[in-house]
Amino acid sequence: MTDLSAFPITARWPAAHPDRIQLYSLPTPNGVKASIMLEETGLPYEVHLVDFAQDDQKSDAFVSLNPNGKIPAMIDPDGPGGAPIGLFESGAILLYLAEKTGRFLGEGSMDRWRAIQWVMFQMGGVGPMFGQLGFFNKFAGKDWEDKRPRDRYVAEAKRLLGVMDGVLGGKTWFLGEAYSIADVSMIGWVNNLITFYEAREIVGFDDYPNVAAWLERGLARPAVQRGLKIPARG
Template sequence: MIRTSLVQNPGTPSVAAVAAASPSPKSCIPFSRNNLGVWGRAGKNTGGLSTARGAGIKRRGVVSAGRVLSSMAQGQQVAGTADDRVSLDGRDGDGDASSRIQLYSFATPNGMKVSIALEEMEIPYDAHTVNIMTGEQFKPEFIAISPNNKIPAIVDPTGGPDSTPLRVFESGAILLYLAEKSGKFLPQDAVQRWETVSWLFFQVGGVGPMFGQFGMFYKFARDQCDHPYPLQRYTEETRRLLGVLEKRLEGREFLIDAGYTIADMATFPWVNSLQVFYKADDQLHLSSYPRVLEWKDRCMARPLTAKGVHACSL
């Protein structure tokens, strides 16, 4: 695995120009994406960073991502050559450079899901950090593979018909794609398989959105929203979802009887963020969910999972 950072493609609009041209989401509170902070290495919060400070963070190597993604958009070969990358650890990466999955992500709970899956499934890949702190997700070369300008996204250089490039965006869709591709972490038994898919969508439709909204009003918007209802509403819903997980994990090591699956990979990073990033133990009474916390620690203790957490950090 090679890690790089997304860089501006010469001739494309600047990040500022792209962001300025993009309509901002309407909100009842003043909001700046630069106040979000990042989860950082091993899930640790590196704090809120301004645009200027974020732009000065030392990058982990570079990749000519503009050429790579422009080629993908034109239906050409995507992976590029080894000369386009700077390896962090002196390794050339596993597998043929022309066939490695290209991951474009950032170390958030949603971003971690995919790098964890790639590590656990032992699929060769190159990880490109898309710095959402400085607006890199609004670059046209990234939007070419993620139309909603959200991380994570992948390009499989040979995943399409006749080994043509295939892009996949949205973390849940990517997990399903990788599980199908590798034949791992998605049980073949029909009952276990659809249990896995059901719990995966429980995360996608419930845990992620609700935990994220809780974090917004608990960590970032307290001084910008005087009304107590939003925080109360999302605190209660987050606790309800934790209760669902607590009940599910009774007598189980993982969410599915068959063992560790993509459902676990999708969900535990969000639980981890409640403790490590939002620091909401007291607000959510997290000690009331011992099985959930033990399960989260059990997932984090897996060596390949822990390695995946580190990918696409600043």
């Protein structure tokens, strides 16, 4: 049997199937990147709910795997050279799983780098900016009298959507006809923007028809539908 005892997190969240990938997550826009990718690849995995309401992500056990205290994080018992590896940061997890399976990186080195650049675009732009907009549009920030912070993130969200809309013109996915980690990285964030964050009107989402059509295609994928609900909230 695979021994994962070197990872302290497994004492808090024991592995029923230590020979499988262990995913520690919550169905947030970052968390579902990992669950969607695992569902798309078909790799066997075991999921553990990290409950924000209980501050699980700040626990010593979780921080032992991700010192940044953010989800998702994972352990692959069959890492490089067959040794277990622990990973955090959703973008790194996407790249790792794509290279492990040889899938969702397009065809050849050119596509690989094109996919990676869009993942970096999501990590550096879409995620942080959409997340800040969500705070100012739906959560505590909505009550602030000064609307300049909100408007700053609205403007940046619109700019990013414009970039995406222009690139997606005449394309099925960000790499053209090849679905990739570029798409996986962004589906949850764009979906969250217009649903959970309730920002469809404020960003004028319907002004970006190529993004809307791309999102519809993404949400129609069975693996995406499953991944968006993993792990199930208690």
